[in-house]
Amino acid sequence: MISTALRSTTLGVALLGMVMSNAIAQQGGGPGGGGPGGPGGPGGGPNGGQSEGGLGVPPEGHSGRRPLFAPPQVDDAPADDDGFPDAPLLEGTPPATPGFGGDAPAATMPDVKLPGITNYAPANQQTPLATGNLGEITLGAQLTENAKEIPRGLVWRVFKPDAGEDGKLPLVASAQGGTSVFQLEPGSYLVHAAYGRAGVTKRISVTREPKRESLVLDAGGLKLDAVLSGGMRIPSDKLRFSIFDSHSDATGERALIIPDVSPGTVVRLNAGTYHVVSTYGTVNAVIRSDIRVESGQLTEATVEHKAAQMTMKLVREAGGEAIADTAWSVVNGSGDIVQENVGAFASMVLAEGTYTAVAKNRDRIYSRDFTVLAGRNQDVEVLATEGQPASPAEVTSE
Secondary structure, eight states: OHHHHHHHHHHHHHHHHHHHHHHHHHHTOSSOOSTTOOOOSTTBOTTSOBOSOTTOOOOTTOOOOOOSOOOOOGGGSOBOTTSOBSSOOOTTOOOOOOOSSSOOOOOOOOOOOOOOOOOOOOOOOOSOOOOTTOEEEEEEEESSTTSOBOOSOEEEEEEOSSOOTTSSOOEEEEEEESSEEEEEOSEEEEEEEEETTEEEEEEEEEOSSOEEEEEEOOEEEEEEEEEETTSOBOOGGGEEEEEEEEEEOTTSOEEEEEEEEOTTOEEEEESEEEEEEEEETTTTEEEEEEEEEOTTSEEEEEEEEOEEEEEEEEESSTTOOOOSSOEEEEEETTSOEEEEEESSEEEEEEESEEEEEEEEETTEEEEEEEEEOTTOOEEEEEETTSOEEOOHHHHHHO
16 A cells, blocks of 8 residues: 555656656757757757757648657656656556657557555444434333332333424334433423333433433233133133223213233233223123222232023934024023024023023024023023914015
8 A cells, every 4th residue: 555655656746747847848949059068959959959940840740739748768767666667657648749849759658557456444433423412311110119120111202392283292202122211402301101001201301411210100010810600711712801991981981991801911000990891702791890900019810700601503303413594593581682693503602691592494483491500511402393483574584
């Protein structure tokens, strides 16, 4: 690299020297000096005598264009210590054109190639970018006042305190994980920390000096499960929970907080009382309860369902094959239809109690009363022997 730089400097100095030499030689042209003087310029004779020069006519065969300069032959140029001549012609430089100032032959262009640059110094990116007038604030969250900071699972959102044109608070920064560091312009902000369904909002002030703020969520966990009478396990794919606010609105409705919670799932909630609805199956096996969540604690609640899985089929004889294309209706003791189905089998979970199974096949209607006992799954066979004729409306709707 150093040798390449020296050669480039040498070339530039040599070229400048040749331009000045040529200009001086042109000024010294014309009639040569007397005696043993040195050779004249382009118009002078070899021994100072007069020759064809000045503004004379160029020799035959030349265009008479004015040359830029006439550099010396490469072989005559002194060499540096590294072996490169002082002023070689660069590749692609046009040769000098004779015609102005005499018959000096044009210098030939040497075939000299300079070594290429094979390396460079990359920019140093290790210096961090300037943060300007931004301030640094570190945010952490705890379940309770004296608890450790939550290491993961947090969602941070930082808002400007004033609503925008759309009526919403502008979001300026967000992060996920545990304790987080934000670079913000000095000023006032609203920061919200969410941990599952638990959350807290706090107003913070950012200055140019680094600060740290801690938010207390006052939250706990809730783990839900359900069993049948006698402690029998319920298949998890048939069991779901919904968590509602404990308070009802003016219409008697409760705000839904989390729907479709699987059994055994830990749900993070702010401390308080919640209304939990457990559903076994899809019909009427529903249990409601109010459960209290304590701050900094995991509350485990198990409810008991009094229900059973019932499977109905229409047969021509006891233990016979189920008849296809049967429309089913299940009516409770109050006469309300709780479930309707179509098919050879009608399977459903029902709360304990007394019901009537109504089967309609072709133009006949068959029925049977049955009782559901908690935890006792049963098959209910309806015999297609003493059916009643279906009404015209029922036959048409079939």
